[in-house]
Amino acid sequence: MTKKSILIIGGGPSALMLAAMLDERKFEITILEKGAAPARKFLVAGDGGFNLTHAEPLEQFITRFTPSSFLEKSIRSFTNDDFRRWLSAIGIETFVGTSKRIFPVAGIRPIDVLNTILKIITRKDIPIKPKNTWKGWNENHDLIIDHNYKDHIVKADIVVFALGGGSWSKTGSDGSWMSLFAAKGIKTIPLQPSNCAYEIPWEEKFITEEEGMPLKNIAVFCNGKEKKGEVVLTQFGIEGGAVYALSAEIRQQLNEKSNATIYLDLKPTLSLVEIKKRLANRGKKSLTTVLNDALNLTKLQIALLKTILTKEEFTQPPVLATKIKQLPLKITGMAPIDEAISTVGGIALEEVDENFQLKKIANQYVIGEMLDWDAPTGGYLLQASFSMGYYLANKLNND
Numbered sequence: 054m055t056k057k058s059i060l061i062i063g064g065g066p067s068a069l070m071l072a073a074m075l076d077e078r079k080f081e082i083t084i085l086e087k088g089a090a091p092a093r094k095f096l097v098a099g100d101g102g103f104n105l106t107h108a109e110p111l112e113q114f115i116t117r118f119t120p121s122s123f124l125e126k127s128i129r130s131f132t133n134d135d136f137r138r139w140l141s142a143i144g145i146e147t148f149v150g151t152s153k154r155i156f157p158v159a160g161i162r163p164i165d166v167l168n169t170i171l172k173i174i175t176r177k178d179i180p181i182k183p184k185n186t187w188k189g190w191n192e193n194h195d196l197i198i199d200h201n202y203k204d205h206i207v208k209a210d211i212v213v214f215a216l217g218g219g220s221w222s223k224t225g226s227d228g229s230w231m232s233l234f235a236a237k238g239i240k241t242i243p244l245q246p247s248n249c250a251y252e253i254p255w256e257e258k259f260i261t262e263e264e265g266m267p268l269k270n271i272a273v274f275c276n277g278k279e280k281k282g283e284v285v286l287t288q289f290g291i292e293g294g295a296v297y298a299l300s301a302e303i304r305q306q307l308n309e310k311s312n313a314t315i316y317l318d319l320k321p322t323l324s325l326v327e328i329k330k331r332l333a334n335r336g337k338k339s340l341t342t343v344l345n346d347a348l349n350l351t352k353l354q355i356a357l358l359k360t361i362l363t364k365e366e367f368t369q370p371p372v373l374a375t376k377i378k379q380l381p382l383k384i385t386g387m388a389p390i391d392e393a394i395s396t397v398g399g400i401a402l403e404e405v406d407e408n409f410q411l412k413k414i415a416n417q418y419v420i421g422e423m424l425d426w427d428a429p430t431g432g433y434l435l436q437a438s439f440s441m442g443y444y445l446a447n448k449l450n451n452d
């Protein structure tokens with residue numbers, strides 16, 4: 054039986070998982086990567102928290118993706134538990150952190166995880182060819198590949214695009230493929246930052262004193278969605294897990310009216326009634342002292358209240374209590390796209406079928422962050438990329 058050829062363009066996690074799972078007895082597989090080495094963004098991700106996935110129950114896990122219906126089948130085919138089991142089987146032990154994020158155990162570096170996956174691919178004799186950049190199609194839907202500053206026409210029975218999103222362009226994922234798909238009549242949605250910092254024009258004196266400080270154990274609300282966690286104050290505005298998780302809601306408001314409002318609950322463990330009671334029973338103590346003593350608010354939380362609220366609001370205990378539970382922060386912009394952890398936008402979801410095959414070009418598929426889905430950071434992005442690679446490999450192996 055002659056083997057079918059599969060060309061995978063891009064060498065990020067979705068591409069590597071696909072290659073690792075494809076049946077090499079059935080397919081002649083090649084990976085073409087634009088950079089000098091594969092998975093540079095995966096290694097960048099490893100510089101920070103390196104959350105490979107997240108340990109929450111599957112039904113809740115699936116709801117974190119937008120739209121969850123698009124990714125549900127792939128995630129169910131290779132769940133967060135499956136991912137951990139697979140990592141363990143290839144020698145990458147993981148642990149669940151306090152935030153339920155899943156990390157490799159101490160001593161296993163991101164490069165070790167990558168090399169372990171690359172070893173599987175090498176064992177299958179799948180070449181990863183660096184410095185090969187996809188530049189478009191010819192009239193027969195064959196691929197135009199730039200290698201050594203020369204264009205080559207490359208044919209394959211099956212093509213899988215896994216070109217990543219549009220942030221951290223120095224890793225190779227620069228979104229420059231958008232115009233190539235658009236020129237082919239394939240609908241693309243403009244790339245926008247997700248999981249990024251948001252701009253707040255802080256009072257100069259306040260932010261000079263508080264820059265880099267975290268607001269811990271708070272709840273953040275936007276458009277009716279709540280996320281508990283941490284927010285870090287920066288010169289630019291705010292960043293951190295709790296705001297990243299509300300990226301879709303914040304972005305929607307910014308797109309509609311060029312500013313957005315989020316609300317902080319600085320004391321999620323106490324009800325409004327209880328806070329009002331404690332403020333009312335303050336006797337001769339100043340409000341600042343009571344905020345500290347009776348409510349256990351930090352110096353940063355009290356400074357934040359003072360910079361956001363008017364003097365009248367801060368000095369009226371019932372109003373102050375309401376604001377502790379619902380402090381409005383006005384966001385005026387997003388960080389530049391290149392600084393975002395991920396991007397939303399890309400290939401419109403209606404352009405692919407349930408197996409990620411392009412409806413306009415048979416036997417050509419798109420997986421990973423280049424499709425228009427979104428998820429918070431914390432392991433969801435990598436899980437989605439690995440799951441899509443797994444799902445497509447399974448589908449092709451069984452065709």
Ligand SMILES: Cc1cc2nc3c(=O)[nH]c(=O)nc-3n(C[C@H](O)[C@H](O)[C@H](O)COP(=O)(O)OP(=O)(O)OC[C@H]3O[C@@H](n4cnc5c(N)ncnc54)[C@H](O)[C@@H]3O)c2cc1C
Nearest residue numbers: 063065066067087098104187217225226421422432434435
């Ligand atoms: C700072 C940072 C921290 C992160 N932390 C986490 C985290 O802790 N947990 C998590 O889940 N996710 C995290 N992510 C996100 C995660 O790394 C990405 O979502 C994931 O890498 C996307 O995988 P992908 O396979 O779709 O594409 P990518 O990893 O972006 O790979 C795409 C590849 O395609 C190549 N390519 C692009 N265009 C072409 C072309 N024309 N021809 C040939 N090759 C091309 C690129 O060079 C690149 O190697 C982080 C991202 C960043 C930037």
